Amino acid sequence: VKRIDLAIFGAAGYGGQELLRLLSAHPHFRVTAATSTRHDGRPVEEILPQLAGFYPGLRFQHPDQALPEGCAAAFLATPHGVSHRLFATLHARHPDLDLVDLSGDFRLKDPDTFYAVYGAEHHFPERARDFAYGLTETNRALVRDASFVANPGCFATGALLALAPLAEHGLLAGDVVLAQTTGSSGSGAEPQAGTHHPERAQDMRAYKVLVHQHQPEIAQELTRLGMAGMGMQEFELVMVPQSGPFVRGIFTVAHVRLPADVDAAELYARRYADEPFVRMRAGTPALRHVVRTNFCDVSVHQRGRRVVVLTAIDNLVKGMAGQAIQNLNLLFGLEETTGLWAPGANP
Numbered sequence: 443v444k445r446i447d448l449a450i451f452g453a454a455g456y457g458g459q460e461l462l463r464l465l466s467a468h469p470h471f472r473v474t475a476a477t478s479t480r481h482d483g484r485p486v487e488e489i490l491p492q493l494a495g496f497y498p499g500l501r502f503q504h505p506d507q508a509l510p511e512g513c514a515a516a517f518l519a520t521p522h523g524v525s526h527r528l529f530a531t532l533h534a535r536h537p538d539l540d541l542v543d544l545s546g547d548f549r550l551k552d553p554d555t556f557y558a559v560y561g562a563e564h565h566f567p568e569r570a571r572d573f574a575y576g577l578t579e580t581n582r583a584l585v586r587d588a589s590f591v592a593n594p595g596c597f598a599t600g601a602l603l604a605l606a607p608l609a610e611h612g613l614l615a616g617d618v619v620l621a622q623t624t625g626s627s628g629s630g631a632e633p634q635a636g637t638h639h640p641e642r643a644q645d646m647r648a649y650k651v652l653v654h655q656h657q658p659e660i661a662q663e664l665t666r667l668g669m670a671g672m673g674m675q676e677f678e679l680v681m682v683p684q685s686g687p688f689v690r691g692i693f694t695v696a697h698v699r700l701p702a703d704v705d706a707a708e709l710y711a712r713r714y715a716d717e718p719f720v721r722m723r724a725g726t727p728a729l730r731h732v733v734r735t736n737f738c739d740v741s742v743h744q745r746g747r748r749v750v751v752l753t754a755i756d757n758l759v760k761g762m763a764g765q766a767i768q769n770l771n772l773l774f775g776l777e778e779t780t781g782l783w784a785p786g787a788n789p
């Protein structure tokens with residue numbers, strides 16, 4: 443069995459923990475370095491008891507420490523602003539290291555948009571073009587040939603899988619409305635006011651209405667798909683992110699008015715027929731059926747030219763760690779489902 447050694451930066455965060463969980467069952471990838479500043483030197487299994495029995499001997503190491511001999515790739519499960527600095531250091535030290543960045547640092551191709559969205563200068567704007575945008579279902583060929591992957595945002599994954607088939611056929615026009623509800627794990631392991639249980643549980647609220655940082659990323663990819671497909675019409679994204687009273691998952695409701703008479707359900711069924719991780723549902727998708735899996739469940743509802751598309755993903759799996767592994771599988775010439783092929787659960 444081919445063995446590929448990997449490092450995870452930010453391994454004690456929610457994305458890092460999810461990478462460790464999923465990779466524990468991967469037949470080819472082996473984690474030989476897991477970084478944490480806070481837990482430097484401590485056994486991974488002591489800090490993360492859910493992994494007990496799966497990482498004997500692995501200790502967290504400081505992110506500045508050299509990687510073990512033989513590391514072929516690294517995941518950067520680190521905050522935006524941190525990833526691009528790490529990238530520079532790692533690339534200088536290990537020019538052959540393949541990288542998947544889970545942050546927003548290399549997703550946006552235009553430095554002015556990056557500045558407007560993240561409020562900081564990008565240190566290596568020219569590098570963003572070397573990163574394949576890792577929505578696997580739309581960029582498989584690019585990812586396969588890449589050395590660097592910018593893994594999509596979680597909202598972006600739910601939204602793009604809801605809209606890509608229409609974008610590819612030039613069928614996005616006018617207002618494209620996205621109402622997306624996320625669980626509290628979307629904001630990471632660091633406690634915040636918005637994730638504090640008494641504030642968050644049994645409540646529902648919106649945030650960053652019309653100004654969420656994933657909106658330009660979604661627009662960038664939809665435009666690229668339109669250009670590469672059957673052309674673009676003018677459309678305006680209207681994004682309303684919401685906080686839901688659950689821990690994992692993003693439920694997306696996308697509203698579109700088609701500019702032509704098209705059978706949308708048939709279009710989606712054809713587009714996603716060969717996608718292993720996209721499942722068409724007859725009724726509504728449910729978060730329960732996708733949490734802890736790499737699936738995106740999709741349903742399409744139509745009345746005349748009015749179309750509503752629903753998607754459900756786990757923000758930490760298809761929206762993050764799972765998709766990152768799906769991309770790394772492709773990059774190393776493995777079957778993209780390797781280590782990820784598992785069903786959901788009910789209840």
Ligand SMILES: NC(=O)c1ccc[n+]([C@@H]2O[C@H](COP(=O)([O-])OP(=O)(O)OC[C@H]3O[C@@H](n4cnc5c(N)ncnc54)[C@H](OP(=O)(O)O)[C@@H]3O)[C@@H](O)[C@H]2O)c1
Pocket residue numbers: 451452453454455456457458477478479480481505519520521522524544545546594595596627628629630631632757758761762
């Ligand atoms: N949560 C989601 O649903 C989700 C989905 C898709 C993408 N993302 C993106 O993925 C990235 C990680 O998200 P997360 O939710 O896992 O965040 P998190 O739980 O806050 O974890 C981030 C980790 O990065 C490490 N870190 C912080 N500053 C660092 C530095 N200067 N150098 C090295 N390591 C540093 C921290 O670890 P130590 O202090 O232990 O070193 C922390 O554990 C973010 O960019 C986020 O936007 C998140």
